[in-house]
Amino acid sequence: MRTAVYNSTISKANLNTVNSASRVAFRFRIVLCFFLLMLLVPGAARAEDWSVPEQQLARKIVAATGPGAVALTVENRSSLSKRESEIVSNGLHSALESLGLRFVAPEQAAAIVAISLSENPNAYVWVAEIRQGNGKTVVEMVSTPRAESVASGRDSVPLSIRKIPLWAQDERILDVAVLEENTAPTHIAVLGSEDVSLYRLQGGKWQREQALAVTHARPWPRDLRGRLIPGKNHLLDAYLPGVICHSTNAMPLTLNCQESDDPWPLVAGLVGSGPPANFPSFGASPTPAVAPVGAFFASARNFFTGALTPGVGRFATVPKFYSAAFLPRGNYVLWLFAALDGQIHLVDGVSDQPARLNWGSDLVSLRTACGAGWQVLATSTGAPGSDSIRAYEFPDRDAVPVSAAVDLAGTMTALWAETKGDSAIVVTRNGASGTYEAFRVAVACNQ
Amino acid sequence: MKHFAWQWLVISSLVVGVAAAVAETRPQYGGTLRVAMHAAPVSLDPTASGQIDLLAGRNLTSLMFETLVTADAGGRLHPGLATTWATTDNQHWQFRLRHGVKFHDGAALTAEGVAASLRVANLAWKVTSEADLVVIELDRSDPRLPAELALPHNAIVKREPDGRLSGTGPFHVADWQPGKRLALAAEENYWKGRPYLDAVEIELGRNPHDQLMALELSKADLVEVPPEQSHRVAMEGRPVVTSEPMELIALVFARDPQTPAEKSLREALALSVDRGSIRSVLLQGTGQPAGSILPEWMTGYAFVFSAEADLVAARHERETVKVAPMFTVGYDAGDSISHLLAERIALNARDAGLALQPTTAATADLQVRRIALVSSDPWIALVEVAAATGLARPTSEGASVEELYTAEQSLLATQRLIPLFHLPAAFAASAAVRDWKPGADGSWDLADVWLGPGNGKP
Numbered sequence: 001m002r003t004a005v006y007n008s009t010i011s012k013a014n015l016n017t018v019n020s021a022s023r024v025a026f027r028f029r030i031v032l033c034f035f036l037l038m039l040l041v042p043g044a045a046r047a048e049d050w051s052v053p054e055q056q057l058a059r060k061i062v063a064a065t066g067p068g069a070v071a072l073t074v075e076n077r078s079s080l081s082k083r084e085s086e087i088v089s090n091g092l093h094s095a096l097e098s099l100g101l102r103f104v105a106p107e108q109a110a111a112i113v114a115i116s117l118s119e120n121p122n123a124y125v126w127v128a129e130i131r132q133g134n135g136k137t138v139v140e141m142v143s144t145p146r147a148e149s150v151a152s153g154r155d156s157v158p159l160s161i162r163k164i165p166l167w168a169q170d171e172r173i174l175d176v177a178v179l180e181e182n183t184a185p186t187h188i189a190v191l192g193s194e195d196v197s198l199y200r201l202q203g204g205k206w207q208r209e210q211a212l213a214v215t216h217a218r219p220w221p222r223d224l225r226g227r228l229i230p231g232k233n234h235l236l237d238a239y240l241p242g243v244i245c246h247s248t249n250a251m252p253l254t255l256n257c258q259e260s261d262d263p264w265p266l267v268a269g270l271v272g273s274g275p276p277a278n279f280p281s282f283g284a285s286p287t288p289a290v291a292p293v294g295a296f297f298a299s300a301r302n303f304f305t306g307a308l309t310p311g312v313g314r315f316a317t318v319p320k321f322y323s324a325a326f327l328p329r330g331n332y333v334l335w336l337f338a339a340l341d342g343q344i345h346l347v348d349g350v351s352d353q354p355a356r357l358n359w360g361s362d363l364v365s366l367r368t369a370c371g372a373g374w375q376v377l378a379t380s381t382g383a384p385g386s387d388s389i390r391a392y393e394f395p396d397r398d399a400v401p402v403s404a405a406v407d408l409a410g411t412m413t414a415l416w417a418e419t420k421g422d423s424a425i426v427v428t429r430n431g432a433s434g435t436y437e438a439f440r441v442a443v444a445c446n447q
Numbered sequence: 448m449k450h451f452a453w454q455w456l457v458i459s460s461l462v463v464g465v466a467a468a469v470a471e472t473r474p475q476y477g478g479t480l481r482v483a484m485h486a487a488p489v490s491l492d493p494t495a496s497g498q499i500d501l502l503a504g505r506n507l508t509s510l511m512f513e514t515l516v517t518a519d520a521g522g523r524l525h526p527g528l529a530t531t532w533a534t535t536d537n538q539h540w541q542f543r544l545r546h547g548v549k550f551h552d553g554a555a556l557t558a559e560g561v562a563a564s565l566r567v568a569n570l571a572w573k574v575t576s577e578a579d580l581v582v583i584e585l586d587r588s589d590p591r592l593p594a595e596l597a598l599p600h601n602a603i604v605k606r607e608p609d610g611r612l613s614g615t616g617p618f619h620v621a622d623w624q625p626g627k628r629l630a631l632a633a634e635e636n637y638w639k640g641r642p643y644l645d646a647v648e649i650e651l652g653r654n655p656h657d658q659l660m661a662l663e664l665s666k667a668d669l670v671e672v673p674p675e676q677s678h679r680v681a682m683e684g685r686p687v688v689t690s691e692p693m694e695l696i697a698l699v700f701a702r703d704p705q706t707p708a709e710k711s712l713r714e715a716l717a718l719s720v721d722r723g724s725i726r727s728v729l730l731q732g733t734g735q736p737a738g739s740i741l742p743e744w745m746t747g748y749a750f751v752f753s754a755e756a757d758l759v760a761a762r763h764e765r766e767t768v769k770v771a772p773m774f775t776v777g778y779d780a781g782d783s784i785s786h787l788l789a790e791r792i793a794l795n796a797r798d799a800g801l802a803l804q805p806t807t808a809a810t811a812d813l814q815v816r817r818i819a820l821v822s823s824d825p826w827i828a829l830v831e832v833a834a835a836t837g838l839a840r841p842t843s844e845g846a847s848v849e850e851l852y853t854a855e856q857s858l859l860a861t862q863r864l865i866p867l868f869h870l871p872a873a874f875a876a877s878a879a880v881r882d883w884k885p886g887a888d889g890s891w892d893l894a895d896v897w898l899g900p901g902n903g904k905p
Contacts, residue, residue: 118750
């Protein structure tokens with residue numbers, strides 16, 4: 001008995017790992033190619049093959065008029081561009097001519113054909129209104145699915161912040177960890193809401209090696225957040241609200257998740273007892289000593305409770321915050337906490353100075369070889385539907401922008417510093433396609 | 448359809464304009480959203496149809512109850528309480544339930560519970576359960592059953608013997624005063640994540656003027672705006688979010704035309720209505736003149752059905768009948784727009800030689816009706832309009848635009864209704880309301896709304 005299946009979930013379940021990995025890798029390549037294309041050809045347009053609906057509509061029209069002389073108009077009522085509608089119009093003229101129609105002025109025509117290129121949310125709808133000698137109007141139409149809209153790239157801003165695409169997928173991305181790299185990442189882990197997927201670059205293609213399930217008893221909170229930290233003696237740890245997962249050492253890897261309110265590391269690279277061995281570049285530029293600090297994350301919310309371990313100087317707690325960054329100074333570390341009330345709290349261990357900087361709620365600190373050596377990346381609202389990110393320094397307690405704002409071409413959903421400390425992972429959600437896109441961002445020092 | 452894109456650009460701009468005033472921040476939990484609305488339901492049961500307008504009913508229902516399948520603004524279907532569904536013949540269907548979902552009273556969502564709920568909503572269906580499967584057997588083939596299950600009256604409800612209702616939605620009922628006030632509290636263990644808001648308080652039965660005053664005086668955060676006032680309210684500086692047209696205003700006749708003469712008179716009436724000037728004057732430029740049942744954005748072909756007045760043709764049709772009786776045209780006395788429309792249409796008809804007498808009597812020959820298009824799936828919307836106007840249910844095995852056009856053409860050919868306008872739903876929100884993004888179909892998702900500064904949130 002044949003069973004028709006109507007929604008995507010079943011078919012997705014039937015995908016095997018290789019297919020799924022290929023699909024994701026394919027998307028990655030598309031994103032990468034698109035990214036490069038947008039850099040090279042800003043006005044690149046998408047070409048469609050309209051020949052099938054053109055032929056279909058032409059056949060219907062000729063079935064009504066028969067071969068002969070007609071007056072033809074084509075009006076674009078849809079979101080098709082002028083150029084695209086001209087292509088369709090030319091195609092329709094050709095298709096109709098090949099079926100025996102001749103185009104003449106209305107007064108000489110046996111029939112007047114008015115074609116409207118229209119659309120609905122799911123399809124282009126092409127409608128032909130055919131008026132013949134008997135005064136009767138016949139309506140014929142065809143429809144063809146609308147292609148998913150392609151996200152527009154907005155990378156024309158001079159890059160003082162480098163933004164390198166890492167991964168893209170339909171499902172939410174909470175964090176991405178680069179596990180191995182040469183000149184470019186070759187092994188990455190992608191933290192989603194239900195699993196950690198490991199991908200390896202093989203022969204120029206990303207292959208999914210394994211998906212490690214993230215088990216959790218309670219529903220996740222809205223605006224789910226999570227963080228991946230590569231481990232020293234094991235591959236990685238995953239921190240999610242109320243749940244912490246540790247991978248095993250031996251192959252095949254497993255992920256052991258437990259309900260836990262243990263603190264999340266705020267200084268990821270230094271929480272362990274040393275830098276991870278799989279970062280060749282790490283040893284060349286050691287991170288200055290910053291005492292590891294952990295913060296407790298509210299298990300049913302999207303923020304840190306404000307409790308720190310150990311504290312920052314005399315502050316064991318700070319106001320509830322979304323994210324934190326730090327700036328090492330001569331003999332102390334200046335911490336910045338993005339509080340729930342929109343203020344940035346500057347905490348040096350002795351004082352807590354709130355400031356309204358009109359930043360977003362996500363910030364990280366990056367170590368660089370230029371300027372003061374440390375910058376804070378902070379988010380703010382950019383173009384409509386798109387956030388931006390910008391680098392700042394704090395010569396004293398005032399934020400000084402040191403880079404242009406870089407449009408993220410989407411709404412930012414995550415920003416975490418990488419273990420090396422000189423780059424960060426930013427995740428955006430593309431408003432047009434709904435796709436989640438992960439980038440590595442770093443401050444370019446040659447400006 | 449260019450209008451479609453343009454309109455949404457405007458809407459998006461308005462929404463972004465609100466958001467752009469502050470730096471982007473993560474959603475904040477807490478606070479109470481205060482809503483005012485015109486509808487005044489006396490029951491929260493999704494099957495209690497007809498008591499309030501369908502759009503308001505849908506939005507209220509979605510706060511507390513959920514459906515097996517959900518439909519987005521483009522009519523595309525997505526898993527809801529069911530994760531998958533399948534059929535062999537479009538007559539026998541199986542829906543596999545999502546695991547781990549609980550009703551607000553703590554009881555687990557079971558296939559038997561879902562079956563019981565659907566049996567109440569659909570007496571003609573044979574609904575049974577097998578393990579985590581809900582099995583629906585129809586009396587005829589219907590490829591659109593999943594879309595139908597996305598309608599609010601098919602929301603899953605656990606009905607207690609004492610009349611209490613329990614749902615699985617993002618909010619549960621904290622206080623219910625029928626027709627007056629509904630207080631909702633966030634469901635901590637909601638399967639899609641607790642809402643950001645702690646509570647929603649909805650004042651019911653508030654007229655449009657009172658709603659706008661409440662917004663102005665910071666006594667409400669979210670109010671409805673009558674479509675004909677949306678331009679004015681926006682001009683006064685309040686951000687207004689407008690949906691795609693989701694309401695049909697039409698003249699609906701009480702019965703089929705009985706004679707060729709009656710057909711000619713109805714044709715004359717349809718040709719006499721000057722929708723353009725009515726839109727400019729009475730509707731203040733809002734909405735779209737309609738010659739079709741379904742709006743252009745939903746189908747892509749509505750322009751084929753002319754909405755232009757043709758007084759010459761109207762008079763010609765009228766003159767084919769020797770003696771024309773006076774028609775009574777009814778309107779809802781509580782709806783000023785319906786009243787004004789009835790008066791104006793009577794004037795248009797007189798220019799064509801027809802006599803129409805506006806009345807509030809329910810027994811009028813024809814009525815000015817406002818019919819909500821409750822689904823953005825055009826087939827479901829068409830079926831619902833047919834049901835609301837007493838027309839035969841259109842049926843089709845296929846789903847093509849051409850078949851939809853043919854079905855709509857057939858309904859219009861009955862001459863039981865004369866489409867007049869397609870109207871959007873419009874809302875205004877206070878500056879404290881964030882991530883307020885009603886769907887193109889006017890649907891709410893208050894689970895994603897949160898409150899920024901300015902609401903008095905602790």
